[in-house]
Amino acid sequence: MLSRVAENVYWMKRYLERAEDTARLINSMTSLLLDLPVEVEVTWYELIKVVDAETQFNELYPDSYDERSVMRYLISDTRNPSAIKVCINAARENARVTRDIIPNEVWEQANELFLYSSGNARGAIARRKRNDFMSGLIRRCQTMTGILMGTLSHDAAYQFLRIGRNLERADMSSRIIDVAAGNLLSDEDNFNPAFATVRWINVLKSLNAFQAYRMQGYLGVNGADVLDYLFNQRHFPRSMGHCLHEIGVCFSELSNTRAPRLQLNRMIKQLEEMNTKRMKRTGLHRFLDEFQQSVGELHQVITDTYFRYH
């Protein structure tokens, strides 16, 4: 497999995952705000923090923290390299340059997705149509993933797809947890407990983990359990531990994996040794920050091993 093509496939899936996760994030935030009392100071701006975009956002929308600006920035602002519309576009461009290896149906779906997002993204800034747009988008991303998984032969290209997806997802999950849970840990004492529970439920929901979490048989919904679940639950496809584990499975199908495996194992160990019981906000934030850095390092090792010709 050509190095260049492997890299394109990997990025195609990363962008697709980023678009989908952003959509999920926006959906859960929208629903959370409906549940909280008006006096609670949860702002849309938190979403900007999730994606680490404060600097650019503040530049583009000075002194704006309102829903409309945040939504425009995250959904359709082409100046934001991670806006949903931009990600879909980038996924399609990466699909275009790998058309010789991806099945036709995938390309058809990439086009369908692109037409859907470019035709509807602006309309989704307003709250009324937002949920529909996000659901439609998520469904289309899932369709594309489904076709890819169901029709691509399980060779090297497939492994790079999965690595891309899981790497991006691990990163996005850690970001979502960082903001959603971070605020909770600092404010928990000041909260009406009912709201704290609602917010922890929402942390789960933003990763589509609520149902799965309940089925695991935890007694209640509290910070330590939720964090432990989202860090290490191997069977839940959006937990950080699961994503890392999946990347390991992909490595076993490839050669030359010494260097990337070393980095991966370091990350898995960090995750497992994390004690969520005594976690404070600053500790959590530092840990997740380091985790995101490690994801970046893993990306670098993979790039050096497979995408740069040696």
Place this chain on the structure above:
Amino acid sequence: MSIDFKKYDPGTGYDELISTRGNPRRVSHSLCRYFSGLNDDELAELEQAVDLLIKTLGISFTVYSEGSNIDRSWPLDLIPRMISSREWMQTDKGLKQRLKVLNMFINDLYNDQQIVKDGVFPKDVLDSARNYRKQCEGIQPPFGAWANICGTDLVRDRDGTQYVLEDNLRVPSGVSYMLENRHVMKRVFPELFQDIQILPVNDYTTQLFYMLASLSPRKGEVPEVVVLTPGIFNSAYFEHSYLAQQMGAELVQGSDLLVDSDDCVYMKTIYGLKQVDVIYRRIDDDFLDPEVFRKDSTLGVQGLMRAWRAGNVAIANAPGAGIADDKVVYAFVPDIIRYYLDEEPIIPNVPTYLCMHDDERAYVLEHLDELVVKPANESGGYGLLVGPMATKKELAQFRRLIKNDPRNYIAQPTLNLSTVPTLVDSTVAPRHVDLRPFTLQGKKSYATTGGLSRVALREGSLVVNSSQGGGSKDTWVVNVGDK
């Protein structure tokens, strides 16, 4: 208003489907009946179905002048162009004859130049041929085939005679659109494909792969075949990726390849270097190898010509094959056929005036407003003068161009290209068409069944190139029995 073929006026030219007002030709009887039976809503629905399918299949083409807007949906007309299989058998023979001879000619030019010594092909034409590559002299590619893939432009004049208008031997494109047009038509008109015996076209990519593999210098192993593309911004990128995918070959860019010190070509894979045996290149000679051709080329591969000359890699079409693409060479093809094969051309040439000859140039300059003037080495309909439609200023400009560089211009009578009923504002009107079949030559010869029919969508226009606002039609070669 639904389609009424009784109101369709085929005019004074030759119409491919309708012989005289209200009378479909034998090949198009069932088709015309089908389309006449549709009401407006059904027709609109079919049109939408075609458009939607083309969008979701991502069938697109690129126009260079549009800046960053690199995608345009491929224009496909609902009504196919039809050809009887009996007529096609003859065309098929003619195409193979032509490519065979062109290859003998190219091989001769780069080796003994017997045809020049025998005085059949003038030496001064050869000496001034822009696409002659000295670097290719003395090479004998497999099976003596330099042009392995040829796109031949066929046209029909008002009396129904079919002519070869152009041979495209460098990097002819369009075949993927032929295949995709059929793919779309089969999905939209399944019932027609049941009722009419339409010969299939989709064996092309298999034939192409087989031909390419036959060129491999490493016998006995499954060859590594790659398609070399200039990249995503090339107007034919869609086709490059399509063909690579259909053949299961890697689609590579110049930067994916390298020539090592052993003069072999390798591609850069996730596990290191892998040897390449056959390169189906879609890059012009000029850009192939900065070591030999244009130094500033970033599209090509350093040392590729070295590897090719050493016989370590096959390149299709071979570098230098474009010599026979020259429109002045074109004028000599009938003589060339007689010289090598002692046969008459099965498909004739359009009568051609060479501006390099004093008497012919005098005629051309005098009758400029009746002729089509073409530069010898352009493609895609660029740099063309259509005399009867040109302004005074354009005529004056071409008069100057021809006088300054007579070797670079040829002229042909303005053909009244044949027409096919084409959907215009939910009824049918005659529009001019040409036909580009594709012929392969490696170990064996092969020609596509039909080809890509291009149609000039503007009324009266004779320019069919998609880059100039042309559309396309599916081409049905139809079995209508032996009568």
